Amino acid sequence: MRAFILVVLLAVSLFGCSGGPRQPVAGHMPTAGIEPQEGYVSWSKAIHRGIGPDGRRDYKEAMYDDCMANSDSSDCSVSGRGWFVRWGSWPSIVQPKNRTDLESIAVRRAIMVLNRSLPEDKRFRIDWEWVSELATLEGLSKENLHAHTEQLFSSGHIHAEIYGYESGDFAGFGGTDGARGYAVLDESEFDLSNPWGLRSAVDSMVHELLHALGFMGHPHPVHTSILSYRHHSEGELDSLPLVDMAVLYDMYGWGHWSETMKRVVDTVDGVQFGVHNLNDGTVLIPWVDAGYMAPSPPDALLGWASYEGKLNGYVASGFPAHGDTRLRVNFDTGYGSAQFDKIHARYGDTWNMWNRLGFRYDLNLYAHYFDSRTDPRDRDGIPDVVGAFYGFDGEVAAGTLQRPEITAAFGAERD
Numbered sequence: 562m563r564a565f566i567l568v569v570l571l572a573v574s575l576f577g578c579s580g581g582p583r584q585p586v587a588g589h590m591p592t593a594g595i596e597p598q599e600g601y602v603s604w605s606k607a608i609h610r611g612i613g614p615d616g617r618r619d620y621k622e623a624m625y626d627d628c629m630a631n632s633d634s635s636d637c638s639v640s641g642r643g644w645f646v647r648w649g650s651w652p653s654i655v656q657p658k659n660r661t662d663l664e665s666i667a668v669r670r671a672i673m674v675l676n677r678s679l680p681e682d683k684r685f686r687i688d689w690e691w692v693s694e695l696a697t698l699e700g701l702s703k704e705n706l707h708a709h710t711e712q713l714f715s716s717g718h719i720h721a722e723i724y725g726y727e728s729g730d731f732a733g734f735g736g737t738d739g740a741r742g743y744a745v746l747d748e749s750e751f752d753l754s755n756p757w758g759l760r761s762a763v764d765s766m767v768h769e770l771l772h773a774l775g776f777m778g779h780p781h782p783v784h785t786s787i788l789s790y791r792h793h794s795e796g797e798l799d800s801l802p803l804v805d806m807a808v809l810y811d812m813y814g815w816g817h818w819s820e821t822m823k824r825v826v827d828t829v830d831g832v833q834f835g836v837h838n839l840n841d842g843t844v845l846i847p848w849v850d851a852g853y854m855a856p857s858p859p860d861a862l863l864g865w866a867s868y869e870g871k872l873n874g875y876v877a878s879g880f881p882a883h884g885d886t887r888l889r890v891n892f893d894t895g896y897g898s899a900q901f902d903k904i905h906a907r908y909g910d911t912w913n914m915w916n917r918l919g920f921r922y923d924l925n926l927y928a929h930y931f932d933s934r935t936d937p938r939d940r941d942g943i944p945d946v947v948g949a950f951y952g953f954d955g956e957v958a959a960g961t962l963q964r965p966e967i968t969a970a971f972g973a974e975r976d
């Protein structure tokens with residue numbers, strides 16, 4: 562009880578995120594210079610401290626400093642009740658069912674970004690069927706919310722919602738006591754009907770969800786972190802940054818990351834994708850890393866488009882796999898399809914055909930995002946296919962494919 566009050570107070574001072582709606586700024590980080598070779602991330606070396614031991618240590622020290630600076634607490638160094646608060650048992654994310662479609666889409670996209678980076682048994686379901694009775698926080702001020710946390714939030718859940726509150730300096734905030742948590746944004750700060758506004762809300766919700774998963778501070782801006790205000794306000798992001806993933810995995814003991822972890826890597830037009838293989842293959846994490854890119858402007862995402870490219874990953878038996886990827890999408894209707902076929906797996910030294918016909922999915926598009934959530938074969942609440950369109954001309958489509966038989970990432974170039 563007492564510990565929880567402390568965290569809530571911290572939340573007031575630490576978790577405010579003043580990154581409101583962002584413009585498609587010219588100052589975004591270019592992605593040029595990505596080198597596709599296995600196991601070495603040259604671009605990240607140049608702009609942050611990396612995900613090796615030194616980079617992760619620096620990140621954690623900054624979180625500690627931030628905690629100390631904001632809380633006058635001597636508890637900051639204590640993992641569990643300090644700058645990091647570990648959940649006792651892994652939570653679910655819930656949101657009230659009566660939010661607008663756009664608000665639900667923004668929260669859903671943020672969860673998908675997280676899911677792409679989590680071990681399979683830690684991914685969050687995004688079907689809302691069972692949360693219809695959950696009360697909205699609408700009308701509650703931040704102070705109200707903090708004063709009644711135990712009544713408002715149920716144990717085992719992170720309450721995620723975009724609603725109206727008097728935000729002051731805070732466009733959003735998030736936190737946890739390790740048993741319940743919240744990640745909220747002020748709806749007046751985000752124009753969700755605008756693709757950039759939506760994207761900004763997704764980024765901000767990912768930021769707040771990381772607070773809700775236990776991060777109580779912000780790392781130095783030198784890290785390419787979604788928790789870093791500098792990058793948060795300058796960049797546009799569709800994947801959880803590697804350094805955030807690496808520290809999250811450290812703190813939950815899910816597996817050790819290093820700079821040589823990109824076991825399977827490929828690149829299409831500067832967008833890297835691949836599958837991390839942790840703990841001798843017991844944890845596979847598909848990822849897409851576009852760095853900080855400008856979003857595609859709306860007029861690049863009109864009419865029909867088709868994409869051709871590659872798929873890389875591992876089949877369930879643990880062998881590396883590669884195949885072809887084709888997407889055909891209609892940006893005007895918001896529907897499309899993805900085909901992954903001619904999939905080969907490597908047994909020993911030879912590549913053999915593993916699945917010639919492969920897998921086909923119906924896709925739903927929203928702005929620069931797509932996923933397979935309404936495909937009739939994909940109704941478990943966690944879409945098998947999740948991705949986004951990248952670049953000023955929408956010239957790259959990249960994402961992840963996660964099925965029982967295969968864990969893979971793909972990248973494809975517009976025809």
Ligand SMILES: [Zn+2]
Nearest residue numbers: 575576577578
């Ligand atoms: Zn924050």
